[in-house]
Amino acid sequence: MHIRNIAHKFLYSQVSWKSSSRFVSSKFVAPSRPTLKLSDEEGGKNIDGRENPKLFSEEYIPPQILPEWHSNKLKYKLERMDCLRRRNVVEIPEFYPGSILSVTVSDEYGPEKNTKFVGRCLWRDGFALACKFVLRNVIEGEGFEIMYHLHSPTIQQIQVLRLEKWIDTDLRYLRDADPKHCTIDPNMIAQAPTPVSQPLPVFKEKVNLGDRTWWGWKFDRSWPRPYNAFIEEHLLEEDYIERDRLRERQTYMKFDICRHYDTRSLKKQIMTEMEKNQKRIKNIHKSTSWQPN
Amino acid sequence: METLHSLKSGSRYKDRYTDKFGVRSDKFVPVSKLPAPRWHWDYDLTEENTDFMKQMSQVHDEELLSQQSPLNDDEWSNSPWEQGSLRCGAVGMKVGCQPLWFRDGTYAVCTLVQLQDCHVVRYIPKEDYNTKVAAAIVGCKNTNPFHRNEKYAEFCHNAGIPLKTRCFRFHITENAAIKPGTKLDVTHFRPGQYVDCLAKTIGWGTQGVMQRYKVSGGPSDARGSHGFHRRIGSIANRSGHVPKNTKMPGQLGGQYVTVRGLQILRMNTRYNVLYIKGRMPGHTNQFIKISDSSMKKYKPQTEEQTKKLLGPFPRYRPTEGEVIPEDIYHESVFPLDEPTITFS
Numbered sequence: 169m170h171i172r173n174i175a176h177k178f179l180y181s182q183v184s185w186k187s188s189s190r191f192v193s194s195k196f197v198a199p200s201r202p203t204l205k206l207s208d209e210e211g212g213k214n215i216d217g218r219e220n221p222k223l224f225s226e227e228y229i230p231p232q233i234l235p236e237w238h239s240n241k242l243k244y245k246l247e248r249m250d251c252l253r254r255r256n257v258v259e260i261p262e263f264y265p266g267s268i269l270s271v272t273v274s275d276e277y278g279p280e281k282n283t284k285f286v287g288r289c290l291w292r293d294g295f296a297l298a299c300k301f302v303l304r305n306v307i308e309g310e311g312f313e314i315m316y317h318l319h320s321p322t323i324q325q326i327q328v329l330r331l332e333k334w335i336d337t338d339l340r341y342l343r344d345a346d347p348k349h350c351t352i353d354p355n356m357i358a359q360a361p362t363p364v365s366q367p368l369p370v371f372k373e374k375v376n377l378g379d380r381t382w383w384g385w386k387f388d389r390s391w392p393r394p395y396n397a398f399i400e401e402h403l404l405e406e407d408y409i410e411r412d413r414l415r416e417r418q419t420y421m422k423f424d425i426c427r428h429y430d431t432r433s434l435k436k437q438i439m440t441e442m443e444k445n446q447k448r449i450k451n452i453h454k455s456t457s458w459q460p461n
Numbered sequence: 462m463e464t465l466h467s468l469k470s471g472s473r474y475k476d477r478y479t480d481k482f483g484v485r486s487d488k489f490v491p492v493s494k495l496p497a498p499r500w501h502w503d504y505d506l507t508e509e510n511t512d513f514m515k516q517m518s519q520v521h522d523e524e525l526l527s528q529q530s531p532l533n534d535d536e537w538s539n540s541p542w543e544q545g546s547l548r549c550g551a552v553g554m555k556v557g558c559q560p561l562w563f564r565d566g567t568y569a570v571c572t573l574v575q576l577q578d579c580h581v582v583r584y585i586p587k588e589d590y591n592t593k594v595a596a597a598i599v600g601c602k603n604t605n606p607f608h609r610n611e612k613y614a615e616f617c618h619n620a621g622i623p624l625k626t627r628c629f630r631f632h633i634t635e636n637a638a639i640k641p642g643t644k645l646d647v648t649h650f651r652p653g654q655y656v657d658c659l660a661k662t663i664g665w666g667t668q669g670v671m672q673r674y675k676v677s678g679g680p681s682d683a684r685g686s687h688g689f690h691r692r693i694g695s696i697a698n699r700s701g702h703v704p705k706n707t708k709m710p711g712q713l714g715g716q717y718v719t720v721r722g723l724q725i726l727r728m729n730t731r732y733n734v735l736y737i738k739g740r741m742p743g744h745t746n747q748f749i750k751i752s753d754s755s756m757k758k759y760k761p762q763t764e765e766q767t768k769k770l771l772g773p774f775p776r777y778r779p780t781e782g783e784v785i786p787e788d789i790y791h792e793s794v795f796p797l798d799e800p801t802i803t804f805s
Contacts, residue, residue: 240745242732243557243573253797276804297560321795321802322566453786454796460648460773461780
């Protein structure tokens with residue numbers, strides 16, 4: 169055969185140009201897709217301030233009740249076990265007041281039988297199953313706040329869109345501040361959080377309060393004093409009497425021993441307890457239909 | 462007057478003692494009105510001997526409980542249920558409050574009650590107690606026998622059980638005769654059953670009319686009122702006398718109150734804890750008397766209804782080879798193990 173004929177066969181053989189296996193080398197390896205969920209290998213080990221929420225979370229710490237015999241520790245153990253049961257079903261991520269969340273709740277009157285709400289978390293309070301958090305969003309100039317139970321069974325998904333940690337844990341003064349802090353796009357795209365092996369940077373900027381005749385937040389009842397808002401500078405012109413009353417309250421509150429709750433020893437106990445619970449949960453025999461004869 | 466008790470425990474009697482009119486007169490208080498001297502039970506024992514005595518009391522309690530065997534329970538025959546028959550209840554301790562979710566997605570609060578060492582202490586038949594109805598005394602939570610008198614120790618040891626802190630009395634029919642010494646567990650009740658709870662309310666002492674009866678009182682100083690803030694106003698109409706049951710300050714709380722018609726939704730057999738829907742009187746670690754409800758709509762009329770509204774009559778007897786689950790839920794309760802609630 170002529171060489172040109174042989175070459176012709178090679179080039180225009182049965183293999184089509186679409187299945188271009190001959191343009192791909194065997195050494196090519198596709199890169200891994202970046203995901204928001206970081207595994208232990210990528211992120212690293214949990215450091216002290218950012219534990220796995222199944223082992224330790226702020227709501228597992230019991231409230232301070234003095235004297236000690238007014239509280240019962242059995243109840244704390246039973247309730248933490250119920251929290252673990254819910255967390256094994258739905259992933260409840262770590263978040264702090266100031267971070268932006270989106271929550272989908274199952275609702276019989278909504279399209280696709282669920283409703284979604286996006287907002288900034290103003291506060292998070294309560295022990296174990298009674299833990300609640302509030303999301304605020306300003307839609308078309310009108311402010312909306314919705315309160316959810318963290319462990320409620322109607323919540324389908326909790327997603328953290330932006331993980332922020334503010335110095336204050338009670339951000340209700342944002343009702344009186346510039347609405348730009350709380351206006352959040354409902355179609356916001358999630359931002360990747362800092363990995364768990366690094367400490368979270370804390371938000372230390374201050375917010376300006378607006379001119380209002382009616383306050384949405386009782387600034388004279390709050391302790392400790394909020395850091396992330398300009399309060400004194402705002403009150404200079406208007407309420408001198410309230411400012412003096414504020415100062416009187418603050419002088420004795422910082423020396424009140426009952427307001428200082430040391431939870432460092434409790435943290436270790438709770439972590440060991442939850443590790444044991446995770447092993448024990450699978451072996452518990454449960455029934456919804458048992459009746460004594 | 463200082464006693465060894467006050468010296469040892471560090472407490473001192475008041476130097477100035479008041480009589481029943483609230484008058485303090487150190488010189489003229491008679492000796493009979495002063496507090497009686499009480500010595501601690503181990504005032505004349507060494508430390509080794511007190512430890513030994515405590516150990517022996519524990520050993521004695523364990524021996525008493527081990528002598529109870531299921532064979533002894535068959536001595537008392539169990540008669541069947543009839544309409545109008547009453548069953549014994551149980552005594553527990555209030556542990557706290559916890560939220561609960563149902564399969565609809567609705568939310569409720571329930572109180573946890575723990576039946577800690579609940580034993581029947583005495584059964585009094587109809588003729589001895591009251592010719593109409595029999596009685597049973599049930600006790601809760603073991604105590605130190607050295608802090609009680611000998612008469613109470615006999616009362617408890619006759620039943621073969623250690624001493625109890627608190628006992629309550631139940632009215633029962635002779636159908637439901639129960640042998641003293643039987644242990645009452647959580648299985649004595651049924652999930653979905655309705656129950657009455659009796660307990661002593663939190664004591665607030667003498668309180669005014671606004672706390673006690675929730676009246677609105679008067680306006681503040683800013684609105685110009687002089688000397689009329691937390692008062693009722695008028696106490697009588699034109700009758701000329703103050704009628705009975707007028708609202709005035711006095712004792713608030715510290716009294717026994719029943720709450721009727723509470724439902725048991727969940728049980729835990731490992732810790733003997735009942736999850737009862739609603740709230741009940743008393744602080745945490747308070748003793749609560751739990752009995753089958755006396756409300757007309759929750760009283761069973763037929764035998765079929767006893768299987769929903771009443772627990773096992775007269776008490777629970779385990780069958781051989783039965784494995785009791787640890788967590789028992791009612792049908793309407795949503796256990797948090799299951800996937801999220803979705804509406805279709």
